[in-house]
Amino acid sequence: MxxxxxxxxxxxxxxxxxxxxxxxxxxxxxxxxxxxxxxxxxxxxxxxxxxxxxxxxxxxxxxxxxxxxxxxxxxxxxxxxxxxxxxxxxxxxxxxxxxxxxxxxxxxxxxxxxxxxxxxxxxxxxxxxxxxxxxxxxxxxxxxxxxxxxxxxxxxxxxxxxxxxxxxxxxxxxxxxxxxxxxxxxxxxxxxxxxxxxxxxxxxxxxxxxxxVRPDGARSSIRKEIAAGLRMTLHSRLLRVIMLHASWYNLLWDIVLVVFPLYGIRELHLGPAGLGVIIAVGSLGAFGGALSAGPLGARLGVGRTMVLGMVVASAATLLLPLAPGSGSGTGHLLLGAGYVLNGFGIAVFNIHSITLRQATVPAELIGRVSATFRFLTWAVIPLGGLLGGLLAAAVGPRAALAVTAGGLTAGALVFLCSRTAVRS
CATH class of the missing domain: 1.20.1250.20 (MFS general substrate transporter like domains)
Structure with a gap:
């Protein structure tokens, strides 16, 4: 589309x-x-x-x-x-x-x-x-x-x-x-x-x-109305594919949020200020993604642009565990590039994901579908934090980041191969 x-x-x-x-x-x-x-x-x-x-x-x-x-x-x-x-x-x-x-x-x-x-x-x-x-x-x-x-x-x-x-x-x-x-x-x-x-x-x-406007002219119970939003989200192949990949991304990205401060301070010796600067540049990337989302969507289509955003955001995390531990300029460049590209890609994905829901869901269901999408994609976040702590304790922060980046990239490639999302 x-x-x-x-x-x-x-x-x-x-x-x-x-x-x-x-x-x-x-x-x-x-x-x-x-x-x-x-x-x-x-x-x-x-x-x-x-x-x-x-x-x-x-x-x-x-x-x-x-x-x-x-x-x-x-x-x-x-x-x-x-x-x-x-x-x-x-x-x-x-x-x-x-x-x-x-x-x-x-x-x-x-x-x-x-x-x-x-x-x-x-x-x-x-x-x-x-x-x-x-x-x-x-x-x-x-x-x-x-x-x-x-x-x-x-x-x-x-x-x-x-x-x-x-x-x-x-x-x-x-x-x-x-x-x-x-x-x-x-x-x-x-x-x-x-x-x-x-x-x-x-x-x-x-x-x-x-x-x-109620399609049937009547108001049903809250439980039935919640169920209607769940059905609309889960029965739509397009919404289901987007939701599953957004959930996978949120799960693994929360591992990054937990592990990266340990990695940056203990292994790369960035210090709190340096750590804050690296994380903040991700927002600059997101700003660039917000400015680029419209032109990219007009050129490639909403579905292809959304998938491209997820691929860029996920693959960018592969740069994080590659940073040398000496506090060198190369390390800072790799970390900054990873966060900028991640911010850019996830902003593009989010903009077109929201747009697709707003454009394809009936007006009388859009509130419940948005709520269902938000609930299911955010419910995994606490689990990601727990997994991040366990993974870092088991293999160390750098290896934990590498495993997580690999999982994010693999999920994005599956998303790329999804005809439902690409053709939307």
Whole structure:
């Protein structure tokens, strides 16, 4: 499927002529709000553990608990969020989620000021904001197709991915500066302001959103609606192939996330700053991928471009275990190239994977299908972290990275041979 073939299934006229999304006033509002809120979120990702370490003297076990509290909502509420996103209009959900997250996060500086902040309170805040983030992310992907024309989905998803890449690169640096200047709890207020700004931008959108239509005119139970999303995802050969390979990538990439810091610090002697720089350049690669996804899709087709992205992202990890241990420039070059190419490829894959779901799934099911996809592809991530620790302990960080890179590349080659994905 080429990007020009992503036609509006309903036959309705697009909200604005497809002149490019720079001219789409409501998309610009959505994009601006999301960009600012993503920057704020990166601040909080750093500020929560720093608050736990510096103010509460938290140990490794408590930090692990805090990290789990942030990701547990993905497994607990994502499928229910998909049902809700298909039952009601999505823009009010997005606004409510932003306002809710802003309100909840104010508890951290408030409790710190009152002297009542503890690790369990931080975990509760992390879990509650995680619930609303899970709801926001599902409703967000389902909302975009109602705002822009189908032939603009690649461009829209590329711009949104570019914002995410910039936020991941700049947000950590911004977070460190704000934490140094304001203290970690107060820095979290910047995230609150970002969510409020995003809510205001969503409120200013004027494109009407069609209320959800039930094909049978009735509302079934939550269990049956979740099952419908699962069936749609698993019975579609295209969606099933994409989901399986995304899950395989997430499983093995989480091993890389666990093992690479050990490898970089203990074997390559990069130091924390050098390690951070190497990881950060991956976001620069992702930004380049976001800019290139549209032109590549127009030239090669959405399916071929998506597969190409996965192959590049996976094969790039083969460079990581090749770095010499002397801290040489060659080693830094190999590591940087690996992360840049990985970021580039996975951004291209994600943009076209999301576009295919948005363009091929019926509007009344897109929330549940997005939720199912997210649930099944993220459920493997905790297992990847566990496997990474065991593998590094058994064979060492460098060998663990080599085995993982081989598994990623093999999976990508299987994906390349999948006619279903290539011809989509």
């Amino acid at each position: 080429s990007s020009s073939e992503l036609l509006d299934r309903s036959g309705q006229q697009a909200p604005e002529p497809p002149r490019g999304l720079w001219h789409h006033r409501d998309f610009r509002r959505l994009w601006a709000g999301q960009t600012v809120s993503l920057l704020g979120s990166r601040v909080t990702e750093l500020a929560l553990p720093v608050t736990a370490i510096m103010l509460l003297d938290a140990g490794p076990a408590q930090l692990g608990l805090l990290n789990s509290a942030q990701y547990l909502p993905v497994l607990c509420v994502t499928l229910f969020a998909g049902v809700l996103a298909d039952r009601v209009r999505r823009r009010p959900l997005l606004i409510a989620a932003n306002l809710g997250r802003a309100s909840i996060l104010t508890a951290v500086p408030l409790l710190a000021w009152l002297g009542g902040l503890g690790v369990w309170a931080l975990c509760a805040v992390a879990f509650a904001t995680g619930v609303l983030t899970a709801l926001f992310d599902v409703a967000y992907q389902a909302y975009v197709p109602s705002l822009v024309a189908k032939e603009q989905l690649v461009e829209g998803n590329s711009k949104l991915q570019a914002s995410r890449s910039v936020a991941e690169t700049a947000g950590q640096g911004l977070g460190g500066t704000l934490i140094q200047a304001l203290t970690a709890p107060v820095a979290i207020l910047v995230d609150c302001a970002g969510y409020l700004f995003s809510a205001v931008m969503l409120l200013r959108i004027r494109t009407p959103e069609t209320p959800p």
